[in-house]
Amino acid sequence: MPASPRYSELSPRRKPAPGVHPDPNSPDYRATELRHPKQPLVIIPQTLTELSAPVYGDGAVGEHDHDLTVQHSAMPQGQRIVVSGRVLDDDGRPVSNTLIEVWQANAAGRYAHKVDQWDAPLDANFTGAGRALTDAEGRYKFITVRPGAYPWRNHPNAWRPAHIHFSLFGQAFATRLVTQMYFPGDPLLPLDPIFNAVPDERARHRMISAFDLSLTTPEWALGYRFDIVLRGRDETPMER
Amino acid sequence: MSSLTPFQTVGPYLRLGLRLGIQPATVMEGDTIVIRGYLLDGAGNGIPDGVLEWWHPSLPEVLRSLTASDGGFAIETVKPPAITAGGGTQAPHLALRVLARGILTQYVTRVYFADDPLNGGDAVLAAVPESRRQTLIARSQSPSEYRFDIVVQGESETVFFDI
Numbered sequence: 327m328p329a330s331p332r333y334s335e336l337s338p339r340r341k342p343a344p345g346v347h348p349d350p351n352s353p354d355y356r357a358t359e360l361r362h363p364k365q366p367l368v369i370i371p372q373t374l375t376e377l378s379a380p381v382y383g384d385g386a387v388g389e390h391d392h393d394l395t396v397q398h399s400a401m402p403q404g405q406r407i408v409v410s411g412r413v414l415d416d417d418g419r420p421v422s423n424t425l426i427e428v429w430q431a432n433a434a435g436r437y438a439h440k441v442d443q444w445d446a447p448l449d450a451n452f453t454g455a456g457r458a459l460t461d462a463e464g465r466y467k468f469i470t471v472r473p474g475a476y477p478w479r480n481h482p483n484a485w486r487p488a489h490i491h492f493s494l495f496g497q498a499f500a501t502r503l504v505t506q507m508y509f510p511g512d513p514l515l516p517l518d519p520i521f522n523a524v525p526d527e528r529a530r531h532r533m534i535s536a537f538d539l540s541l542t543t544p545e546w547a548l549g550y551r552f553d554i555v556l557r558g559r560d561e562t563p564m565e566r
Numbered sequence: 567m568s569s570l571t572p573f574q575t576v577g578p579y580l581r582l583g584l585r586l587g588i589q590p591a592t593v594m595e596g597d598t599i600v601i602r603g604y605l606l607d608g609a610g611n612g613i614p615d616g617v618l619e620w621w622h623p624s625l626p627e628v629l630r631s632l633t634a635s636d637g638g639f640a641i642e643t644v645k646p647p648a649i650t651a652g653g654g655t656q657a658p659h660l661a662l663r664v665l666a667r668g669i670l671t672q673y674v675t676r677v678y679f680a681d682d683p684l685n686g687g688d689a690v691l692a693a694v695p696e697s698r699r700q701t702l703i704a705r706s707q708s709p710s711e712y713r714f715d716i717v718v719q720g721e722s723e724t725v726f727f728d729i
Contacts, residue, residue, distance in 0.1 A: 343568035348670035355575075357668030360608035361718050365698070367728035370690045374651045375623040375661045375676075376729045386585070416569055429583025439579045441615075455583045491576065491583055495628070499621055499661055500729045502672060506574040523670050524572040532571050555569045 345526030354519035356480050376500040387425070392458040394430075394470040402452035404433025404471030406547040409507065409535065412464040413494065415558035420464030427493040428468055429455045435474030435488075444476055469547065475514055487514035487521065496556040507552045508534045573671045578615050580665065586630055594625065596644035601677060601704055601712045604637045605664065608719030612637020616666035618716075620677075622646045623661060633666075641677075648684050657684035657691065664716060673726045677714050678703045690727075698725050 350362035370376075390396050395406060413421040431437045431454060434446040438453050454473075458466045473488045489506040496502060508515060515521055515534070524530045532555070541549025576584070605613040616633040620641055633639045641660070649656040657678055664673040678685055680703050685691055691699055701724045704712035717724050 343570075346568050346570050347573045350670055350673075352670060355668070355670065358670060359668075360611075361613070361666065361668035362608075363673065363723055363726055364608075364719055365723050365725070368694050368698075368725050369728045370693045372729070373623075373654075373656060373690065374649055375621075375656065375659070375690075378623065427583050427585065429579060437579045437582060439582050441578050453582070457585065491574075491580075493576070493584060499628070499663075500674075502619075502663065503571060504573060504576050504665060504672070505571050506577075520574060520670070524574075529568070529570070529572045532569070533574070554571045557570060 343526070346524070346529045348520075348523035349525065352519065352523040354481075355523055358523075372500075377498050387457050387459050392456055392466070392468050394428075394452065394454060394456045394468065396469075397453055398451040400451045402432065402449050402471050404449075404452075404474075406469070407472050408467065408469055408541050408543060408547050408549040409490065409552055410465065410467040410538075410541050410549065411535075411551050411553040413460050413466065413496075413554045413556065414464055415497070415501075415556050417558045419558070420460070420462070421494075421496055421556055422460055422462045422464055424460050424464075424495055424497070425457060426460065426466050427455075427457045428470075428490050430470065430473040430490040431476055431488075433471045433474050435476035437476075442476075446474070446476065472509070472548075475512075480519060484519075485514050485517070487512040487518050492552075492554065494554065494556060497558075501557045503554070503556050505533060505554070507550075509550070510534055510537055575667060575670050576617065576665045578667045580615070580617055580667075581632065584617055584630065586632065594622065594644040596647065597710065599643060599645050599710050599712060601641040601643075601660075601714050602707075603639060603704075603714040603716065605633045605639060605666075605716045606637060606718065606720075610720065613666055613668075613718070616664060616669075619663040619665070621661040623649050623656070623659070645679065654689055655684060655687065657682050657688040659688075659690075662716075664718065669718070673716075673718060673724075674729055675716065675724055675726050676702055677712075679712065680704060680706045694725050698723075701725050 432449045432452045436446040535550040535552040538549045538551040618631045646658045660677040704714035
């Protein structure tokens with residue numbers, strides 16, 4: 327039986343290509359100024375802590391949690407859409423049974439959140455939060471309304487492009503992803519400091535959903551496809 | 567060629583979507599402790615719109631704590647055990663992730679406990695320059711209370727990890 331390797335002898339974990347994730351210091355997004363570390367990140371050995379697979383509230387997803395249009399007494403205002411896709415790891419394997427949490431503004435661009443004081447109307451029939459678990463093939467589906475763009479005070483005449491926030495856990499503490507899904511053809515994208523904080527153009531475009539006629543439901547809702555790729559899970563020390 | 571989906575900030579409205587208040591389904595055995603501290607920005611101000619996700623390496627669940635209007639937080643849990651795996655023993659610690667508006671990725675750190683005799687042999691602590699190691703160690707206030715501030719920028723900046 328081979329001896330157990332020490333942490334330092336584990337095969338090096340895969341690293342994302344440069345330019346995929348934003349630089350924490352992105353001056354065009356002003357809030358990063360006082361919220362980015364100035365010291366370099368410390369590279370640590372991958373241990374059970376980083377490689378094991380914690381979950382968050384597994385099983386806490388209700389039957390209608392994926393449908394943001396049925397959470398109140400009537401339908402919300404706005405363009406009804408289906409957002410669906412697959413969650414894969416960067417080896418192309420489906421990430422099954424992983425929790426996805428989403429949140430978004432309503433069709434007018436207003437969040438149902440006390441911090442959002444813009445005077446666009448709230449919609450009593452729209453909270454803008456949902457959750458779903460991926461199936462065995464990594465598929466998920468949300469039904470919602472297309473969110474509106476909204477102003478923010480980052481710079482003069484700044485508007486966030488329409489987006490839906492996505493939060494995923496993946497298969498290990500180290501594979502967590504929080505991202506934003508954007509819509510194709512949005513003229514605000516080239517102007518948005520958060521979208522453009524991702525240096526690599528191809529990586530940026532992976533955050534833009536695609537209109538998909540096969541997801542579009544006749545007489546009912548437009549469909550957008552949004553596939554998500556998480557970092558793969560490396561071997562844990564216990565599995566060696 | 568990477569195919570990864572990029573990180574984006576949680577933004578200011580994270581409380582809308584990130585479900586809170588989920589209680590651990592697994593009973594955590596050990597001494598009950600509370601870790602209190604502040605999440606601080608580069609001007610020394612509390613970050614009021616942050617979420618901490620923390621994890622006992624021996625448990626299957628991540629838990630969440632929000633910061634208050636002054637950046638303060640409280641993590642109520644039990645003292646984690648040492649972890650032996652992969653030919654080494656890790657000192658008791660919590661894994662901790664910080665997400666907030668103005669944070670475009672995630673800041674990952676660990677909370678170790680002052681005076682734990684295993685700290686000296688911990689491979690992760692050993693990877694941290696000695697001058698900064700104290701930023702990862704919660705100070706004991708009483709047998710059940712610890713103090714741990716998370717400084718995202720500045721003189722006593724917390725060590726964050728490239729994982």
